[in-house]
Amino acid sequence: MKLRQLFTLEGVNLELKAETKDDILKELIQLLDLDDKSETILFKTLKRRENLGSTGIGKGIAIPHCRSLVVNRLRLAYGRKPEGADFNSIDGEPVHNFFLIVAPPLEVSNQYLPVLGKIAQFAKDPDIPTHLQDISTPQEFLDLLEEKAP
């Protein structure tokens, strides 16, 4: 499945307001439109994953991800913070682009790891940060995925 098919317009926010790592995770989670208790659990799980080591992979990109019972299918969201935020990234630089990936503990289609790999690969394309910086609507984000992501 192509990455484009896994994102929705509602799951894209090009103007994240949050300033701290925790609040950014919360704002990303809100893009998934879960109920409050599911959001709470998911936040804790993502935090636990971040405690293992930051998902900020460098070049202004972070990919917070986890498996959680609160979703019953693979869910993805994208958030952009043009001015960047400290996310304890591997390269120590501010992060501007956040790809959230959440999968249920057991998936019939087993897409979680391949999708995580595809996004990491997509993000490593040296042109992608500039393209992400230039988009101005959620639709353009989806179009970029269509064009650049396998």
Next chain:
Amino acid sequence: MSGPSDTRGMDPQLMLLLELQDLRAQRKELAESEVAERMQEEHFHIDPADARSHLDEKITEIEQELHPRIRARYAQIVPMRDRVVVPVINGVCYGCFVSIPTATAGDRDSPAGVQSCEHCGCFIYILN
């Protein structure tokens, strides 16, 4: 910011069980999937052995926070099932796929209102 930090209305014991479930899923994946292990090393610079050890510590820590009766039941279920807590979606328990009336699901002896499926014994989490 509201939302994820708002824990009102959620049973604290169920919340612990859900955390345990998610941590166990992460632990299992790191232990059993070479792809997951390689990906965490390559893209996120995580040492899988350290990560597993860290997750084990957290799992043990949270298990100690469970009510003794819930912990005892949890300990019974863990060796038998990958999933200790399962969702109930549209009235169907996803542990055994048997339809259970939400109103009657539960364990009268269970403290603090944590519910379980009377068919498979798993703790249940009702998804809207």
